[in-house]
Amino acid sequence: MPRSLHPGAWWLWALGMATAASRTTNPLLLLLVIVVVAQVVAARRGDAPWARGFKAYLLLGLIVIGVRVAFRVLLDGQYGAHVLFTLPRVPLPSFVHGVRIGGPVSAEGVLGAIYDGLRLATLLICVGAANVLANPKRLLKAVPPALHEAGVAVTVALTVAPQLIESGQRVRRARRLRGEQKRKFAVVRTVLLPVLTDALDRSLLLAAAMDGRGYGHTNTVERSRRFATSALMLGGLAGICCGTYGLLDGTAPRVLGVPMLVAGTVMAWAGLAVGGRRVRRSRYRPDPWRAPEWLVAGTGIAVAAIFVLTSNTDASGLVPSLQPLRWPALPLMPALAAGLGLLPAWLAPPVQRTNVVTRAAPAMAGAA
Amino acid sequence: MIRFEQVSLTYADAPAPTLRDVDLTIEAGELCLVIGPTGAGKSTLLGLINGLVPHFTGGTLNGRVIVDGRDTREHKPRDLADLVGVVGQDPLAGFVTDTVEEELAYAMEQLAVEAPVMRKRVEETLDLLGIAELRNRPMRTLSGGQQQRVAIASVLTAHPRVLVLDEPTSALDPTAAEDVLAAITRLVHDLGVTVVVAEHRMERVVQYADRVIELPGDGSARIGEPASVLSTSDIAPPIVHLGRLAGWNPLPLSVRDARRLADPLRQRLSVRSHVPDRSIGAHSSGGAGAVLAAEGVVVTYGDTVAVRDVSVELHAGRVVALMGRNGSGKSSLLWALQGSGPRAGGTVRVGDRDPMKLSAADARALVGLVPQTPADLLYLDTVDAECAQADRESDAVDGTCRKLADRLVPDLPGDHHPRDLSEGQRLALVLAIQLTASPQVVLLDEPTRGLDYNAKDRLREIVGELANEGHAIVIATHDVEFVAAAADDVIVMADGEIVATGPTADVISSSPAFAPQVAKVLSPAVYLTVDDVAQVLGEG
Numbered sequence: 001m002p003r004s005l006h007p008g009a010w011w012l013w014a015l016g017m018a019t020a021a022s023r024t025t026n027p028l029l030l031l032l033v034i035v036v037v038a039q040v041v042a043a044r045r046g047d048a049p050w051a052r053g054f055k056a057y058l059l060l061g062l063i064v065i066g067v068r069v070a071f072r073v074l075l076d077g078q079y080g081a082h083v084l085f086t087l088p089r090v091p092l093p094s095f096v097h098g099v100r101i102g103g104p105v106s107a108e109g110v111l112g113a114i115y116d117g118l119r120l121a122t123l124l125i126c127v128g129a130a131n132v133l134a135n136p137k138r139l140l141k142a143v144p145p146a147l148h149e150a151g152v153a154v155t156v157a158l159t160v161a162p163q164l165i166e167s168g169q170r171v172r173r174a175r176r177l178r179g180e181q182k183r184k185f186a187v188v189r190t191v192l193l194p195v196l197t198d199a200l201d202r203s204l205l206l207a208a209a210m211d212g213r214g215y216g217h218t219n220t221v222e223r224s225r226r227f228a229t230s231a232l233m234l235g236g237l238a239g240i241c242c243g244t245y246g247l248l249d250g251t252a253p254r255v256l257g258v259p260m261l262v263a264g265t266v267m268a269w270a271g272l273a274v275g276g277r278r279v280r281r282s283r284y285r286p287d288p289w290r291a292p293e294w295l296v297a298g299t300g301i302a303v304a305a306i307f308v309l310t311s312n313t314d315a316s317g318l319v320p321s322l323q324p325l326r327w328p329a330l331p332l333m334p335a336l337a338a339g340l341g342l343l344p345a346w347l348a349p350p351v352q353r354t355n356v357v358t359r360a361a362p363a364m365a366g367a368a
Numbered sequence: 369m370i371r372f373e374q375v376s377l378t379y380a381d382a383p384a385p386t387l388r389d390v391d392l393t394i395e396a397g398e399l400c401l402v403i404g405p406t407g408a409g410k411s412t413l414l415g416l417i418n419g420l421v422p423h424f425t426g427g428t429l430n431g432r433v434i435v436d437g438r439d440t441r442e443h444k445p446r447d448l449a450d451l452v453g454v455v456g457q458d459p460l461a462g463f464v465t466d467t468v469e470e471e472l473a474y475a476m477e478q479l480a481v482e483a484p485v486m487r488k489r490v491e492e493t494l495d496l497l498g499i500a501e502l503r504n505r506p507m508r509t510l511s512g513g514q515q516q517r518v519a520i521a522s523v524l525t526a527h528p529r530v531l532v533l534d535e536p537t538s539a540l541d542p543t544a545a546e547d548v549l550a551a552i553t554r555l556v557h558d559l560g561v562t563v564v565v566a567e568h569r570m571e572r573v574v575q576y577a578d579r580v581i582e583l584p585g586d587g588s589a590r591i592g593e594p595a596s597v598l599s600t601s602d603i604a605p606p607i608v609h610l611g612r613l614a615g616w617n618p619l620p621l622s623v624r625d626a627r628r629l630a631d632p633l634r635q636r637l638s639v640r641s642h643v644p645d646r647s648i649g650a651h652s653s654g655g656a657g658a659v660l661a662a663e664g665v666v667v668t669y670g671d672t673v674a675v676r677d678v679s680v681e682l683h684a685g686r687v688v689a690l691m692g693r694n695g696s697g698k699s700s701l702l703w704a705l706q707g708s709g710p711r712a713g714g715t716v717r718v719g720d721r722d723p724m725k726l727s728a729a730d731a732r733a734l735v736g737l738v739p740q741t742p743a744d745l746l747y748l749d750t751v752d753a754e755c756a757q758a759d760r761e762s763d764a765v766d767g768t769c770r771k772l773a774d775r776l777v778p779d780l781p782g783d784h785h786p787r788d789l790s791e792g793q794r795l796a797l798v799l800a801i802q803l804t805a806s807p808q809v810v811l812l813d814e815p816t817r818g819l820d821y822n823a824k825d826r827l828r829e830i831v832g833e834l835a836n837e838g839h840a841i842v843i844a845t846h847d848v849e850f851v852a853a854a855a856d857d858v859i860v861m862a863d864g865e866i867v868a869t870g871p872t873a874d875v876i877s878s879s880p881a882f883a884p885q886v887a888k889v890l891s892p893a894v895y896l897t898v899d900d901v902a903q904v905l906g907e908g
Contacts, residue, residue: 137465155464170739170741173703173708174744174745175745178758178761179727179729179761179762194743194744197787202461205458206464208424209461209463212453213478214450214479214526217447217449281479282480282486284473352504
């Protein structure tokens with residue numbers, strides 16, 4: 001039955017793929033991960049406005065690689081024996097010892113930069129896939145009641161951004177109607193000011209509308225409980241951050257990994273439970289968490305687990321050698337694991353088309 | 369249901385109270401229309417009903433407002449959400465979520481309504497307002513009329529007993545406005561909801577109203593039967609003016625009532641048709657070359673074609689009204705004619721020059737455009753500063769802009785911030801700024817939005833004067849009564865194409881959507897405005 005998968009499941013799957021990608025610099029594996037993610041996106045994305053941005057993430061990935069290579073070539077090209085070409089060297093004073101601009105550029109250096117950039121790009125693309133597959137706003141709807149207010153703030157911010165762009169375009173066009181300004185810096189005053197007053201007006205209208213529709217219709221709570229909630233939440237979040245870092249960074253001490261993550265999660269959960277009790281609101285058609293959600297989230301976790309295990313036991317296939325320079329091999333186990341990540345293309349239910357007839361969002365806003 | 373007891377409201381820094389000693393009662397199940405000129409306190413009166421005034425806006429409230437037994441002094445807007453539903457002027461600004469179905473559920477979620485009940489109410493409300501097919505649509509893809517109906521639906525799901533609407537139809541084309549009004553009357557008749565609605569263009573609403581609250585502007589308020597309030601009110605729809613002229617009693621409020629009384633009047637009218645040519649300028653009949661000639665103009669946004677192959681000619685001294693649904697390409701055409709908007713094909717010639725190929729400063733000296741939100745053009749702190757800047761921009765003699773502004777609206781306060789002006793004053797200021805460059809062609813995009821009857825009359829005079837001076841003028845608008853009174857020619861657009869063009873009387877008098885009230889009442893005789901009728905009666 002076509003329905004939209006719980007956004008949490010997509011995020012778990014995408015983060016699993018990202019974790020896997022973070023453990024390797026093997027370009028063949030990374031490209032495989034990108035292909036798998038792209039395939040799933042192509043198979044299971046909807047037709048809503050937020051589902052159209054995947055190309056942008058791919059482009060962003062390319063830019064990341066480009067920037068990485070450019071910096072390596074300019075700043076730190078000399079890394080191996082195979083010198084490709086030599087850039088003129090910029091003489092620097094002695095106190096910036098160790099920094100070098102220009103000079104010989106080696107194949108090892110460029111290749112290393114490409115591998116690193118590709119890994120970063122893959123992480124970005126995985127997160128982008130989650131964004132494209134799951135409406136970020138629906139994910140916010142699924143946040144626990146205690147985080148409801150923070151969730152609303154983020155939702156509103158998400159709406160404001162496109163509105164700002166729209167009114168910016170409108171005002172800039174209007175400026176042309178008065179004849180163009182000669183001084184460039186006048187833009188701050190002539191465009192930014194009207195746009196900001198516009199945004200302020202809109203947010204006041206929105207606040208009034210939300211108030212009139214019962215937002216914040218909650219019971220008051222005593223101070224001690226509010227304090228307990230905040231303490232538990234902050235501690236928990238810190239724990240989760242450290243734990244995630246420990247898990248992603250293979251060189252961190254073991255204690256920082258899984259144990260920290262578990263402790264943080266428990267604390268945050270307790271905080272949410274305490275805080276959630278004061279919020280009295282209901283939820284309309286919450287996304288169910290059923291078998292497909294377990295399977296999709298499970299494949300993501302499985303992929304991540306296999307990569308982590310492999311990197312702990314036999315990391316040679318995951319990190320191709322640059323010295324000596326060698327063509328990277330495709331290790332069997334991680335390659336199969338990355339292929340496993342393709343399963344959600346079938347495991348997730350097909351998406352429901354909304355048949356949106358997209359009216360032109362004319363840049364000349366106002367036309368509405 | 370709603371009781372105002374000796375209510376006075378004074379905003380901070382205001383010299384005088386906006387409302388003074390208002391005493392009135394709105395009964396359950398009534399549709400109550402609030403009328404009055406701009407700044408008379410219509411929005412304040414509406415805001416008082418759910419406590420947004422003064423809880424949200426600030427100000428001092430004396431007396432009390434009691435809604436179904438709840439005093440708004442003790443209940444904040446959020447505590448009245450289950451009782452009063454409010455829809456503001458710009459529904460898009462009040463949407464919290466991004467699809468229709470979630471928006472309908474939002475208020476219920478806040479009030480912790482049980483999930484099965486929510487589901488049922490959402491379905492019922494979708495059907496009630498005829499928007500079931502829009503359920504998964506993102507808000508920004510909806511048309512103006514659809515947005516307005518979704519906004520009404522989104523407050524109705526909380527099952528309020530009172531619905532408050534601020535100018536629900538002012539931004540809509542005639543057909544979309546009819547849809548929204550039909551939905552509102554259905555709520556009153558089928559559900560017994562008490563509806564309080566403020567509207568500038570009351571000609572469509574007044575026939576459905578049970579009672580009218582008039583705010584004359586001095587802080588007082590008067591409530592009564594529509595016919596009795598309107599018989600003495602300064603502002604009234606054309607049909608009431610016609611009724612007063614013909615001496616009908618009781619005053620008719622709908623076209624249907626008026627037609628039943630109109631037979632004697634039709635016989636008294638000596639000529640079958642009287643549509644004066646309002647353009648006295650020498651150019652109107654000379655057939656001399658057009659001031660602006662556009663051939664095959666095409667405007668596209670991505671895959672969407674906003675304007676398809678449109679050709680128009682504008683002549684000096686003539687006022688052209690541009691009509692059509694929301695999104696039919698009116699704005700896009702105006703921007704393309706001015707040269708600042710995109711144009712994918714075709715030619716535009718003013719004299720022998722194409723405004724798109726000129727610099728912005730040269731283009732505005734040929735064609736001046738006042739956009740839909742005139743405030744976009746203003747960015748300085750005071751009216752005087754804006755005028756001085758306008759003189760510099762157009763290399764005009766100092767004081768040119770100020771002189772123009774004084775002619776349009778005599779009492780424009782120079783030291784005020786442009787944001788503090790009324791809609792009409794702001795429009796006049798922007799028009800003056802654009803006229804400072806002395807363009808021969810003047811384009812106005814939806815200038816009548818938010819103007820009361822007096823401001824519209826003044827705008828009509830201004831447009832007439834400009835035409836007499838030899839300007840060619842285009843006005844994009846939904847306001848059929850304004851078109852009937854102000855325009856020489858009408859162009860109707862649909863789906864990016866011109867579907868009708870010709871003299872005003874020919875185009876609008878026979879159209880079901882665009883015919884003004886006087887034309888509908890007196891048809892088959894062709895009259896467009898009360899003034900035309902008065903003139904003939906005076907002669908006869």
